[in-house]
Amino acid sequence: MITNYELNIVRPECNHNFTSVFCYVYFNNNIKDALPYLNANLGGFKYILDPPSVTFKVHGKLITVHQSQISINALKDKEEAEKVASWMVREINEAWENRKEIVPSTKSSETVSxxxxxxxxxxxxxxxxxxxxxxxxxxxxxxxxxxxxxxxxxxxxxxxxxxxxxxxxxxxx
Ligand code: SF4
Known part of the structure; x- marks a missing residue:
């Protein structure tokens, strides 16, 4: 599903005490159809139907997968951004490849109060x-x-x- 992607790593300028970086992952193809399978596999805490996106909380980071990009926050550095991005791209591709065995879901999981x-x-x-x-x-x-x-x-x-x-x-x- 995703063969090539590019990373754009951004350090917020608004708060100099804020040490973490944001990362945007861009790809050319539209992965809208893979989102329900990814959500079923990884248990997203927020699924939005229009425009479609699913958000995951992973080790204190917020990862939102849109139809043509991924945004990731609270990253330590470039190395961690590359690691998390490559993991998520792998999960998207695996969910799509195995879609016949997965029951797709657009449900959001429960959130803590x-x-x-x-x-x-x-x-x-x-x-x-x-x-x-x-x-x-x-x-x-x-x-x-x-x-x-x-x-x-x-x-x-x-x-x-x-x-x-x-x-x-x-x-x-
Ligand atoms: S969350 Fe912790 S560090 Fe922040 S204001 Fe409360 S006690 Fe202080």
Whole structure:
């Protein structure tokens, strides 16, 4: 389905404290028909029908697969961008190749509620995560923009509990 793709790696200029990079993966062919199979295989947390896209939360990153591009956030560097992009392209191709054995799905999986996440955060609004409040941080956790490791005030045991709560699917990249 995807034979060639190009990466465009972007570092946000709006916040100099923000160390992660974004990556856009472009390809020439339209993969719209593969999205329901990919969603069935990987359990996307948000499926949009028009224009079609499916979003996955993977190791604290948000990966959105559109019909002719993929966007990935919260990447450490170029090396990680290449690794995650190549994994997702492989998953798309495999889902398409194996489509006869897959029941396609356009369903979004359940999302965790903000109060569930907030219950595990310190709620001191100390701003060490670069967010103004723990509530803002909780929303970013739910949406996969940040991970539990971005709160330096969180003890290891609560980090683990949050990781379990946030990732219902384990991805092996
Ligand atoms: S660093 Fe942790 S405790 Fe401090 S505001 Fe951010 S989420 Fe809340």
């Amino acid at each position: 903000i109060p569930q996440i907030l219950a595990l955060l310190p709620k001191t609004n100390c701003k060490k995560c670069s967010d103004q409040t723990c509530m803002v941080f909780a929303v970013k956790l739910r949406d996969g923009i940040k991970g539990p490791e971005n709160c330096p005030e969180l003890p290891a045991e609560k980090q683990d509990r949050l990781k379990k709560l946030l990732s219902t699917v384990q991805y092996d990249i």
